[in-house]
Amino acid sequence: MIDEKLEEVYADVLRRNPGEPEFHQAVREVLESLGVVVSKHPEFARQKIIQRICEPERQIIFRVPWQADDGEVHINRGFRVEFNSALGPYKGGLRFHPSVYLGTVKFLGFEQTFKNALTNLPIGGGKGGSDFDPKGRSDDEVMRFCQSLMTELYRHLGEYTDVPAGDIGVGTREIGWLFGQYKRITNRYESGVLTGKGTDWGGALVRKEATGYGAAFFLEEMLTANGTALDDRTCVVSGSGNVAIYAIEKITQLGGRVVACSDSDGVVFDPAGIDIGLLKQVKEVERQRLTEYAEARPGATHQAGGSIWDVPCQVAVPCATQNELSGRDARMLVSNGCIAVAEGANMPCTPEALRVFTSAGVLFAPGKAANAGGVATSALEMQQNASRDRWTFEHTETRLAQIMKGIHAACFETAEEYGAQGDYVKGANIAAFQRVAQAMVAFGLV
Numbered sequence: 528m529i530d531e532k533l534e535e536v537y538a539d540v541l542r543r544n545p546g547e548p549e550f551h552q553a554v555r556e557v558l559e560s561l562g563v564v565v566s567k568h569p570e571f572a573r574q575k576i577i578q579r580i581c582e583p584e585r586q587i588i589f590r591v592p593w594q595a596d597d598g599e600v601h602i603n604r605g606f607r608v609e610f611n612s613a614l615g616p617y618k619g620g621l622r623f624h625p626s627v628y629l630g631t632v633k634f635l636g637f638e639q640t641f642k643n644a645l646t647n648l649p650i651g652g653g654k655g656g657s658d659f660d661p662k663g664r665s666d667d668e669v670m671r672f673c674q675s676l677m678t679e680l681y682r683h684l685g686e687y688t689d690v691p692a693g694d695i696g697v698g699t700r701e702i703g704w705l706f707g708q709y710k711r712i713t714n715r716y717e718s719g720v721l722t723g724k725g726t727d728w729g730g731a732l733v734r735k736e737a738t739g740y741g742a743a744f745f746l747e748e749m750l751t752a753n754g755t756a757l758d759d760r761t762c763v764v765s766g767s768g769n770v771a772i773y774a775i776e777k778i779t780q781l782g783g784r785v786v787a788c789s790d791s792d793g794v795v796f797d798p799a800g801i802d803i804g805l806l807k808q809v810k811e812v813e814r815q816r817l818t819e820y821a822e823a824r825p826g827a828t829h830q831a832g833g834s835i836w837d838v839p840c841q842v843a844v845p846c847a848t849q850n851e852l853s854g855r856d857a858r859m860l861v862s863n864g865c866i867a868v869a870e871g872a873n874m875p876c877t878p879e880a881l882r883v884f885t886s887a888g889v890l891f892a893p894g895k896a897a898n899a900g901g902v903a904t905s906a907l908e909m910q911q912n913a914s915r916d917r918w919t920f921e922h923t924e925t926r927l928a929q930i931m932k933g934i935h936a937a938c939f940e941t942a943e944e945y946g947a948q949g950d951y952v953k954g955a956n957i958a959a960f961q962r963v964a965q966a967m968v969a970f971g972l973v
């Protein structure tokens with residue numbers, strides 16, 4: 528429920544941003560947490576901080592022309608939404624997926640602003656991407672696309688201005704082509720302008736693993752704080768991309784047993800526990816589909832279509848995409864005995880799913896807290912670039928674990944302070960909002 532003091536703010540968001548349901552959903556979830564904060568801090572209302580936080584500082588939309596290997600010309604649309612720079616330069620990934628439109632990038636940029644605040648590192652919020660579909664495209668095609676996108680985007684970026692990274696469809700390979708073009712156009716080796724770089728050319732160790740590892744660390748903290756543990760529990764992780772692979776790896780290292788993962792074609796069920804080496808070989812090295820995993824792994828089965836959330840588990844970790852876990856899926860998980868959910872993806876659970884988990888008493892870690900380890904390690908990459916230094920894997924992973932502990936504590940304690948013990952959604956939203964809002968107040972009306 529949105530507090531009546533904020534109803535008008537939300538109505539305005541709906542009116543000013545028509546046709547963007549994911550953005551409405553992300554804003555609504557945050558506003559539902561903030562009633563208690565505006566009651567305590569009338570200065571935020573007077574200065575219209577919430578209205579300002581819901582309005583991106585800048586939105587850039589541009590044409591991206593490129594040529595396919597067969598000579599055909601293609602036109603895609605590029606986006607960068609520079610949402611909020613109260614706490615630092617705009618920071619957030621680029622997504623290449625055919626479903627991307629302005630509403631996707633705005634919901635992600637809004638979420639990013641709060642997530643980045645939770646890390647307690649100096650980064651503002653932004654997001655970008657394109658409706659370009661990399662599936663089935665050759666390396667040369669993806670490279671030409673990245674070069675064309677950067678030929679426009681570079682003028683909006685800078686290590687003190689806006690610092691993109693990867694997201695769906697964008698990994699180290701694409702960051703390399705984007706960085707190469709940025710460097711060529713600007714004639715500057717400005718390492719801090721992009722994160723998720725290759726570790727031979729300015730990338731931080733652990734950045735690749737960080738989102739998934741961080742989600743596993745957060746999950747472990749949440750279970751411990753609530754008197755339980757991973758302890759050989761059956762886990763299901765959706766997706767099989769960057770976040771999913773490293774969530775599976777760390778959950779397994781911490782004692783969980785991950786028995787299923789997925790891609791957009793179907794679900795792999797592997798009762799002996801996912802073989803992480805094989806998964807990396809199939810997805811990272813060969814860039815193949817999960818059917819290849821099932822073929823190579825005795826005892827594993829592949830089911831085309833269907834919902835991964837029908838696989839019985841005690842811990843669910845959605846790591847694919849927004850609204851991938853519905854109310855129906857949540858009811859299925861609850862009836863199968865699921866006790867905890869940690870969002871590795873951004874907004875993977877629908878509002879109905881969230882209500883089902885809350886009323887069933889399932890521990891729930893929202894994405895802006897649980898998946899913040901990726902962007903936090905991006906901030907550590909920026910720190911290493913700025914000091915022209917290079918940290919070891921162990922040192923960086925220790926920093927990541929500490930940051931995740933800090934985020935967990937902020938969510939847990941803030942929920943308690945506002946009378947919502949155990950409600951990590953409220954805790955995350957309020958703690959993050961307060962950090963951004965206080966900086967905005969300090970800067971005056973800008």
Ligand code: NDP
Nearest residue numbers: 694695696738766767768769770790791847848872873901
């Ligand atoms: P990848 O592109 O590496 O992997 C995405 C995975 O999700 C793939 O298995 C893909 O399957 C599946 N997927 C994507 N879109 C859909 C869809 N519409 N329907 C079904 N399956 C889908 O992306 P990441 O792992 O980087 O990102 C996953 C999620 O994590 C996203 O929500 C992203 O915003 C979030 N995130 C990412 C961070 C990062 O550092 N990369 C940081 C924090 C959050 P297929 O290959 O078949 O498309």
Ligand code: 2IT
Nearest residue numbers: 619620692694901902905
């Ligand atoms: O959603 C996210 O936090 C990311 N895609 C990572 C952003 C980043 O700048 O590392």
